[in-house]
Amino acid sequence: MGGQEVNWKDRHVTVAGLGVSGVPAARVLRGFGARVTVVNDGDDERARAQAAELEALGATVRLGDGDTLPEGTDLIVTAPGWKPAKPLFRAAAEAGVPVWGDVELAWRLRGPDAAPWLAVTGTNGKTTTVQMLASILEAAGLRTAAVGNIGVSLLDAVLAEQREDGDQYDVLAVELSSYQLHWAPSVRAHSAVVLNLAPDHLDWHGSMAAYAADKGRIYEGNRIACVYNVADPATEDLVREADVEEGCRAVGFTLGTPAPGQLGVVEGILVDRAFASPDDTEDGSRSQPERSPAELARYRRTHAQELAEIGDVTPAAPHNIANALAAAALARAFGVRPRAVRDGLRAFTPDAHRIAHVADVGGVAYVDDSKATNTHAAEASLAAYENIVWIAGGLAKGATFDELVLASVKHLRAAVLMGADRALIREALARHAPDLPVVDLERTDTGAMAEAVREAAGLARPGDTVLLAPACASMDMFVNYGRRGEAFAEAVRDLEAAHGGAEH
Structure with a gap:
């Protein structure tokens, strides 16, 4: 079932899940004339409001029943978070019904002159x-535009390209999660990167091998470059396993001195x-015709092109330098061009809560990295x-902390622990840093954060950093x-x- 060439008016599409991906997908498919049934596990006030919106467009909506395959379904378009093991997808497999995610739908709907995708994934x-x-x-x-898992709909971007x-x-610039990649078998990027791999979402994927395989889908069919992390050999392994177009190159990035090709x-x-x-210039112009691959390879064995200084990256933390590379x-x-x-x-200014400096108080820096929701981050x-x-x-989400x-x-100078699964971190600290001062906060109301900051301030010395990097989810x-x-x-x-105020 192809994209632009499909006669959608002949298709019965089941959209699995309301929300940020399901509602736009249902709306787009109705606009193409497809017969659309939306199924959703929940039946709350928000879901009912979304259902009313879609029913006004002619869709059928079934709330509270996300497991039954509607009769006559030709295609399922699923929200990325729905697990592959759901009964709906087992029924689809038995009936020979294909399952796409919203990213796959966007890819299939691209026009002949659509913009290429530079794709990014990683833990x-x-x-x-x-x-x-x-x-x-x-x-x-x-x-x-930066689109995809970043919160900006790929469907909207693809369809906007087709309007006069x-x-x-x-x-x-396309951000893709492992969930999205699992449901996007046809996506073929111009170039792509897997930034890193660490255990995450294993309850969804079933195993680390399955999680890595879904991340590795981003390299399939790449035309120009598969970019990998030299410090994380698992990412290079995914490049080796990928089926790419002839001439596509493996390009590594490293915080050390790069080898040719990195x-x-x-x-x-x-x-x-x-x-x-040799033809790169400061103003971005090229004074010579393109060199041959052999000539460029010889040049790169002895030369490197300066791109930026570490000070041009904010913040200049090692992992953020890796992101920049x-x-x-x-x-x-x-x-x-380099400039x-x-x-x-x-x-570039990073989003909030990503290793963000809040203030200096009493000679101590306070840094918010609340986005560090897993151990790798x-x-x-x-x-x-x-x-x-x-x-x-x-919330540890099944993680271990040793x-x-x-x-x-x-x-570490000291640690202040809070939240539902703090005991797991406390026990790991007791095993591997038994002399480290640790404050264990029993209260689990939102006011615990103020107490945590006060306790941390009492433990810190001038020149230290009080760092919120929870290694856990926040929803507790x-x-x-x-x-x-x-x-x-x-x-x-x-x-x-x-x-008495901030220090300057």
């Missing part, structure tokens, strides 16, 4: 990297030995500072990680006021 850093990439592409004068008054993009860091400079050319690699694969990489990185955050009073805890503590103990105490970070920032501001 951590996806949103920051795709935003950096979009900033670099914009600095190069390209019409682009719509945005005609040159290229799209991007890396030399004496505080981000450099490129994968796409460097990955974004730069994708941009360079698309032909972006645009530098200008785009300088222009927390480890990267903890590696960015020398002496840390660590605020951690929340490896995190072992990797990070050299940076807060609506989301954003609200958790806001509570931290509010507590720090109260501390700041008590000390």
Whole structure:
């Protein structure tokens, strides 16, 4: 069943799940004339309001029954979070009904002149990297947008390209989650990166191998470059296993000195030995015709192209430098010149709650990385500072913390633990850092954050960093990680006021 060539009026499509992906998908399919049935597990007030909106467009909506396959279904378009093991999908497999995600639907609906996709996935850093990439592409004068799992609908972007008054993009920076990739078998990116791999969402995928395989789908059919993390060999393994177009290159990024075919860091400079050319100039012009692959390979054995300085990346934490290198690699694969990489990185401002400096109080820095909701993200955050009073805890989602503590103990001055699963972190600290001062907060109301900040302030010394990097999800105490970070920032501001204001 293809995209633009499909006669949707002959199709009965079941949309699985309301919400941020299901409602737009149902609306788009009704616009193409498809007969649409929406099934949804929940039957709350919000779902009923969404159902009324779609029923007004001619869709049929079944609330409270997301497991039964509607009779006559030709295709299922599912919300990315619905697990493959659901009875609905088992019934679809038995009936020979294909299942697409909203990303697959967007890919199939692309027009003949659609913008290519530069795609980003990984356990951590996806949103920051795709935003950096979009900033670099914009600095190069390209019409682009950061779309996908970042919260901006790919369907909207693809359909906007097809309207006479719509945005005609040159290229799209696309963030894809493992869920989205699982349901997107046909997506073929211009170039793509897997930033890193660590255990996450294993309850959904069933195993680490299945999770990695879904991440690896992003490399399938790549045309120009498969970008991988030199420090994470599992990402390079996925490149080796991918079926790509002839001539597609494997390009690594590293925080060390890059080998030919890689991007890396030399004496505080981000450099490129994968796409460097003797014809790269400061103003982005090319004075010579394109060189042959053999000539370029010889050049890259002895030369590197300067892209930016570490100081051009905010914040300049090691994991964020890695994000910048990955974004730069994708941009360079698309032909972006060096100066645009530098200008785009300088222009980029990270979202809130991602290793964000809140204030300095009493000679102590307070940093909000509430977005560090798993152990892999927390480890990267903890590696960015020398002496840390660590605020951690929340919902562990099945995680264990021994490896995190072992990797990070050299940076820790003390820890303040809060949340439902704090005992798991406390026990790991007791095993591997028995002499570390640990405060265990029993209260689990939202006011616990203010107490955590006060306790951390009492443990910190001038020059230290009090770091909120919970390594856990937030929903035991807060609506989301954003609200958790806001509570931290509010507590720090109260501390700041008590000390007579911020330091400058």
